[in-house]
Amino acid sequence: MVCLGNICRSPLAEGILKSKLPKNIFFIDSAGTGNYHIGEQPDNRSITIAKKKGIDLTDQRARQFVTSDFDTFDYIYAMDSSNFNNIINLARNTEDVAKVKLILDELNDSSIVDVPDPYFSGKQGFENVYQLLDNVCTVIANKLITN
Ligand code: 4NP
Numbered sequence: 190m191v192c193l194g195n196i197c198r199s200p201l202a203e204g205i206l207k208s209k210l211p212k213n214i215f216f217i218d219s220a221g222t223g224n225y226h227i228g229e230q231p232d233n234r235s236i237t238i239a240k241k242k243g244i245d246l247t248d249q250r251a252r253q254f255v256t257s258d259f260d261t262f263d264y265i266y267a268m269d270s271s272n273f274n275n276i277i278n279l280a281r282n283t284e285d286v287a288k289v290k291l292i293l294d295e296l297n298d299s300s301i302v303d304v305p306d307p308y309f310s311g312k313q314g315f316e317n318v319y320q321l322l323d324n325v326c327t328v329i330a331n332k333l334i335t336n
Contacts, residue, residue, distance in 0.1 A: 190292075191276060192268040195221030195251035197315070198304050199268060200231035202292065202322045204244040209330035218262075220254040222275035227251055232308070234315045242319065259285040266292040266329070269303035293321070295328045 190202035199219035207217050230236070231246045239246045256279050258265065265288045267273035273291050280286045293301055304321055307314035 190217070190219040190266050190268070191222060191254055191272050192219075192304075193221055193223045193272060193306065194226045194308065195219055195223075195253070196226045196229055196232045197235050197307050198318055198322070200246050200249045200251075201235050201239060201319060202266065202268070202304075202326065203249065204239050204246045205319075205322050205326045206329060208244050209326055210333060215333065216262075219249070220252050220258060222254050222272050224253045227253055234307070234312060238312075238315045238319045242323075254279070256281065259288060263288065264329075265289045266295075268292055269306065292325055292329075295325050295332075 190199040190206065192199040192202075199221065203217055203219035207215075210217065229251045231239075231249050231251075236246050254276060259280065265276060267276055267289060270291065273289060276289050277286060280289070291302065293304060301321070304318055305314065307318045
């Protein structure tokens with residue numbers, strides 16, 4: 190799960206997807222394409238909305254996406270088109286490129302392409318992001334379980 194800062198959207202996506210899949214079979218992690226928040230806990234607003242839904246994000250620490258993530262992971266989900274392009278720019282070959290998906294493409298709803306960056310928005314922005322990610326992670330989890 191990849192966003193820009195790895196403090197708002199992708200920590201939520203990581204926590205939500207983890208809550209829907211067995212821990213012993215799936216390794217799920219998140220990262221940011223930017224380096225601004227390396228080592229930080231998720232944003233308090235992400236921690237709070239997740240906690241309300243029974244998901245604990247407090248053990249997460251922000252890290253920057255690295256090229257070796259293409260080797261570590263089978264699927265790389267970008268939260269928005271800008272994150273998508275940043276990741277693609279690091280790809281070494283067509284195999285790397287093929288692993289990268291825009292997360293909301295998993296919803297069959299062409300009216301929404303990007304998970305909106307909630308960093309400069311209020312609590313409602315985080316609620317909206319939570320709902321979007323919960324919906325799409327249900328689709329992803331079902332696909333991964335049946336694969
Ligand atoms: P995220 O949100 O990419 O969902 O973690 C952001 C967090 C921090 C910044 C931008 C987006 N920032 O500019 O510091």
